[in-house]
Structures are given as structure tokens and as C-alpha cells.
Amino acid sequence: MRPQLIHVAYLVASFCFVMGLRGLTHPNSARRGTLLAAVGMLVAVVGTLLHREIVRYEWIAGGIVLGTLIGIPMGLWIPMTKMPERIALSHSFGGLAVALVGVVEYIRHGGHLATFQMTATGFEVLLGALTFTGSLMAFGKLQGILPGRPLTFPLQNAVTLSALAAAVGMVLYLVFRPEAYTIFYAMFGLSFLLGILLVLPIGGADMPVVICLLNSYAGLAAAASGFALDNNILIICGALDGGSGFVLAILMSRAMNRSFTNVLFGAFGTEAVGLAEPPKGAGAAVNEATVEEAAEIMRAASSVIVVPGYGMAVAQAQHVVRDLAGLLEQGGTKVRYAIHPVAGRMPGHMNVLLAEANVPYEQLFDLDQINDDFASTDVVLVVGANDVVNPAAKKSPGSPIYGMPVFNCEDSKAVIVLKRSMNPGFAGIENELFVHPKTMMVFGDAKQTLTKVVGVLKE
Amino acid sequence: MSDNFLFGLYVFMLAVFVGYQVITHVPALLHTPLMSFTNAISGISLVASLVAAGADYGRLATILGFVAVTCATINVVGGFLITDRMLKMFRRKPGGRPGPKA
Numbered sequence: 001m002r003p004q005l006i007h008v009a010y011l012v013a014s015f016c017f018v019m020g021l022r023g024l025t026h027p028n029s030a031r032r033g034t035l036l037a038a039v040g041m042l043v044a045v046v047g048t049l050l051h052r053e054i055v056r057y058e059w060i061a062g063g064i065v066l067g068t069l070i071g072i073p074m075g076l077w078i079p080m081t082k083m084p085e086r087i088a089l090s091h092s093f094g095g096l097a098v099a100l101v102g103v104v105e106y107i108r109h110g111g112h113l114a115t116f117q118m119t120a121t122g123f124e125v126l127l128g129a130l131t132f133t134g135s136l137m138a139f140g141k142l143q144g145i146l147p148g149r150p151l152t153f154p155l156q157n158a159v160t161l162s163a164l165a166a167a168v169g170m171v172l173y174l175v176f177r178p179e180a181y182t183i184f185y186a187m188f189g190l191s192f193l194l195g196i197l198l199v200l201p202i203g204g205a206d207m208p209v210v211i212c213l214l215n216s217y218a219g220l221a222a223a224a225s226g227f228a229l230d231n232n233i234l235i236i237c238g239a240l241d242g243g244s245g246f247v248l249a250i251l252m253s254r255a256m257n258r259s260f261t262n263v264l265f266g267a268f269g270t271e272a273v274g275l276a277e278p279p280k281g282a283g284a285a286v287n288e289a290t291v292e293e294a295a296e297i298m299r300a301a302s303s304v305i306v307v308p309g310y311g312m313a314v315a316q317a318q319h320v321v322r323d324l325a326g327l328l329e330q331g332g333t334k335v336r337y338a339i340h341p342v343a344g345r346m347p348g349h350m351n352v353l354l355a356e357a358n359v360p361y362e363q364l365f366d367l368d369q370i371n372d373d374f375a376s377t378d379v380v381l382v383v384g385a386n387d388v389v390n391p392a393a394k395k396s397p398g399s400p401i402y403g404m405p406v407f408n409c410e411d412s413k414a415v416i417v418l419k420r421s422m423n424p425g426f427a428g429i430e431n432e433l434f435v436h437p438k439t440m441m442v443f444g445d446a447k448q449t450l451t452k453v454v455g456v457l458k459e
Numbered sequence: 460m461s462d463n464f465l466f467g468l469y470v471f472m473l474a475v476f477v478g479y480q481v482i483t484h485v486p487a488l489l490h491t492p493l494m495s496f497t498n499a500i501s502g503i504s505l506v507a508s509l510v511a512a513g514a515d516y517g518r519l520a521t522i523l524g525f526v527a528v529t530c531a532t533i534n535v536v537g538g539f540l541i542t543d544r545m546l547k548m549f550r551r552k553p554g555g556r557p558g559p560k561a
Contacts, residue, residue: 021482021496024481025485027488027489027550034499034543034546037539041499041505041535045506051509053514057513059524062528063526063529064528064532067528071540074537075539076544086541087498090538093533093534094501094504097508097527104523104527211494215497218498219501225504226467227467231506232467234503234504234507237503238501240501245497247479247482248482347487347490348489348494360550361551362552
């Protein structure tokens with residue numbers, strides 16, 4: 001009777017997860033969907049506690065209490081600007097949990113696993129361990145503990161690929177000789193190293209793709225554990241998680257016009273990647289504007305498009321952007337936001353920050369939805385965005401970002417760029433938009449600048 | 460080839476199809492909540508961790524199981540809480556917003 005009850009619980013949970021995910025297709029139904037999925041999780045956990053093999057509950061209770069104590073602050077108190085860091089960290093927890101389950105499964109059978117079970121367990125441990133360290137590296141880069149620029153060493157790709165080949169080779173060896181536990185633990189250790197090797201050479205601005213790929217690996221590891229344990233709900237959730245990460249990774253790399261191989265092994269921006277022609281003398285053609293001038297131009301505009309980027313997140317300027325938009329709207333100006341898929345450090349990063357600042361989501365537009373409207377717009381306000389507004393992506397075949405879809409800011413009547421300095425973006429690519437005749441640069445911290453603009457407009 | 464393994468492949472394949480169909484319909488607006496949501500449900504590895512920690516497979520297995528339960532619980536609890544916290548923020552234009560009529 002018990003096994004059937006557990007299966008029924010898992011069936012109910014699977015239903016809740018898929019329907020919950022479906023809720024996320026619209027903001028109105030999303031919260032209900034999340035609640036449904038949480039109920040599904042509860043059902044699955046309670047069902048599992050009936051499992052015949054569970055004989056002691058003290059370690060279970062301890063783990064659940066400890067996990068809850070850590071999980072609550074991670075859910076409730078982490079600021080929205082730290083969302084990419086938080087997501088990276090949770091991928092590492094997910095990866096570690098799955099890898100350890102695989103190790104326990106190996107220990108439990110004393111290394112005597114059937115062929116398919118060993119294959120699944122091997123890949124589960126490999127993917128889980130690599131997700132753990134890889135996500136920790138991504139977290140370190142986002143948090144600034146590690147340098148955001150790509151960290152490279154000679155023959156890096158050769159070393160990484162050999163390590164990957166060795167780890168996969170060990171898994172295959174284990175399939176035929178499952179009792180070779182030295183090999184098993186060597187593979188476990190090598191997978192940790194592999195995660196570090198894979199993520200270290202990737203630059204900060206490529207984090208959206210990396211986070212999605214790590215999400216996908218965590219899901220695949222969970223699915224592999226489902227095969228190893230013959231547990232359908234693990235397979236289903238792993239497939240949903242892995243699939244979601246993969247779909248997002250494709251969307252992100254498409255939005256950068258780069259392939260996965262290029263992101264993973266390109267070590268973008270290590271060399272001085274120059275434009276076809278040398279950049280114009282820095283500062284010479286720059287049209288610098290004061291806060292007052294910027295405020296007056298925006299006050300006079302009948303339509304404004306705000307283009308936020310990672311700089312807005314760093315400066316935590318989303319609230320004052322909203323204040324500015326509110327003032328402009330009071331004056332009858334139409335304000336919209338243009339969100340590039342790779343703006344920020346993870347998919348949807350800008351949307352969450354603006355939502356936090358109470359910007360209604362009807363004002364947030366994707367690249368495709370808004371790019372033709374720039375021509376009929378008076379003022380474009382670029383807040384801490386760089387590569388996503390670089391016309392070189394359209395015009396300079398020699399540029400590393402050539403082919404990446406970007407906003408047509410220069411089609412509007414005027415462009416105001418808020419930027420800390422003329423330092424080029426992560427790849428060291430000069431941005432022609434900043435020296436465009438229509439562009440005015442306002443230097444300084446985006447939050448301080450906008451606060452001053454709001455002050456001028458209130459007068 | 461074992462039947463269970465083949466059956467698992469069926470389940471995997473169908474789940475990938477369903478997931479792909481649903482996920483491609485999630486708007487870019489909700490991509491961050493989508494990530495934290497899938498992260499929360501992938502905390503389902505908790506069910507395997509529970510068995511690892513609660514069954515008597517030896518001391519090392521119990522300790523590893525305990526760590527796995529802790530990690531998975533962090534993702535489940537933290538993941539659902541933060542997804543809800545984010546989704547709460549996404550709202551439409553409020554009725555009395557400061558608009559052109561003001």
C-alpha cells in the first residue's frame with residue numbers, strides 16, 4: 001500500500017508543478033502557479049516520508065530545520081539587485097544535493113550497480129559536482145570576490161577539454177567496472193575541478209548565458225538521479241528545470257549573436273579586441289551635458305524611452321528612474337522602457353528591478369516590440385547600458401559584438417547617456433553612440449545624476 | 460535494457476516536450492521568476508535526499524544525506540519564497556496613478 005501512496009503523491013506533485021509552471025506564462029496567474037507548485041512540493045515530501053527504507057528521522061529533521069533557517073533569509077531578505085548572485089548560489093546548492101545523492105547511492109550498493117544505474121549515477125555525480133563549483137565561481141564573479149574579467153592561462157581550453165574527457169572517460173570505465181571506487185571518487189573530485197575550469201574564463205557580461213547553462217546542468221543532474229533511482233518525479237522536475245535553463249540559454253546567446261561554444265571557450269575580451277578603425281580620440285567628440293540641460297530636454301519631450309543596463313543595477317538607480325518617469329508622465333510625456341534580453345547579469349534582471357521600483361509591467365517592452373519606435377521618439381535615456389546600444393553591432397563587421405541585435409537609439413531625436421566615465425564596456429569595445437552628434441553624455445553615478453534631474457524637474 | 464529505464468526515457472521525453480511548450484510561452488518579463496521557480500521545483504531532489512539521510516546506509520551516507528537534505532531544503536524554501544516575493548512586485552498600472560489627467 002505504501003509504495004502506491006508514494007506514487008500517488010508524486011503524481012499529484014507532478015501535476016502541480018506543470019500547472020504551476022503554466023501559471024508563469026502570465027503575470028496575473030503566476031503567483032497562484034507558484035503556490036500550487038509549493039503545495040505539490042509539500043505533498044511529494046510528505047509522501048516520501050512514508051518510504052519504507054527511512055528508519056531514522058533525526059538527520060532528516062535536522063537537515064530540514066537547518067535548510068529552512070538558511071532558506072528563509074535567502075528568500076525574504078536578499079535585495080533584488082543581488083538576484084543573479086542568489087540564483088547562482090542556489091544552483092550550487094541544487095548541484096551539490098544531487099551529486100551527494102549520487103554518492104550515497106554508490107556507497108549504498110557498495111559499488112555494485114547495474115549498467116544503466118551506474119551510467120545514470122555517474123553522469124548525475126559529474127553534472128552535480130560541476131554545477132556546484134561552477135555556480136560558486138559564477139557567484140564569486142557576480143559578487144566581486146573573483147575578478148569579473150575572464151581569467152585565463154595558457155592552453156586553457158586544451159586543459160579544460162582534457163579534464164572533461166577524462167571525467168567522461170572515468171564514468172564510462174565505471175559502467176564496466178562499477179566497483180572501482182577509487183575511480184569513482186577521482187571522477188567526483190575531477191568534476192569539482194571541472195566546474196571551476198569551465199566558469200573561470202568567462203567574463204561578467206556573459207553571465208546570463210552561464211547562469212542559464214548551470215541551471216540546465218542542475219536540471220539534467222536531477223533527471224539523471226531520477227534514472228538512477230527509478231524515480232519519475234525526479235525525471236520530470238529535472239527535465240523541466242534542465243529544459244528551462246536550456247531554452248533561456250539559447251535565448252540569451254541568440255540575443256548576443258554568439259554560440260555556446262563561443263561563450264564557453266571564447267574567453268571574450270581577454271585580448272584588446274579593437275574596432276576595424278581605431279576609436280576616435282577619447283573625449284574629443286564627446287558632447288557632455290549638465291544635469292540641468294538633460295532635465296530640460298526631457299521636460300520638453302513628448303515621448304521618452306528608458307534603456308536600462310547593468311549600470312542601473314550597480315547604482316541601484318531603479319527607484320529614482322521610476323520617480324523621474326512619474327514626473328515626466330505628470331507633464332504629459334509618454335514613458336516606456338526598452339529591455340534587452342541580456343541587459344544585466346541574468347534573464348529578466350531589469351524587469352525585476354523595475355517591478356521592484358513599482359514600474360507597471362505594461363511599460364516594459366522587449367527588443368522586438370519597441371525597436372521600430374525609436375525613430376518616433378524624442379529622447380532616449382540610457383541608464384548604465386553599453387553594448388546593447390552600440391551601433392557597431394549593426395555597422396562594424398570587425399567588432400566582436402557585430403551581429404548582436406541592439407536598440408536603434410540613434411534613430412531618435414536625442415539620446416542622453418548616463419555613465420560613470422568614458423571607460424569602454426567589458427570587452428573594451430568603443431561605443432560610437434557615445435560620440436554620436438545626437439548624444440549627450442552626463443557623467444557620474446546614475447543614481448546621483450537622476451536624483452539631481454528629478455530635483456531640477458520638481459522646481 | 461531494463462524496462463524501468465525505457466519507461467524513464469518515455470517520461471523524460473514527454474516532460475521535455477511539455478516543459479518546452481510551456482517555457483517558450485513564458486514572457487521575457489518573467490524570466491527571472493521562471494529561473495527561481497524551476498530552481499525551487501528542482502529542489503525535488505529533496506525526496507531522494509530524505510531517503511539518503513533517513514535510511515541506514517552507513518554513517519558516511521547519512522552525513523552526506525544530511526547535507527543534501529539541507530541544500531535541497533534551502534532551494535525549496537528559499538526558491539518558493541523569493542519567487543512569490545518577486546511576482547508580488549509585478550503589477551499593472553494602479554487606478555489612481557499620476558498620469559496625464561493630473
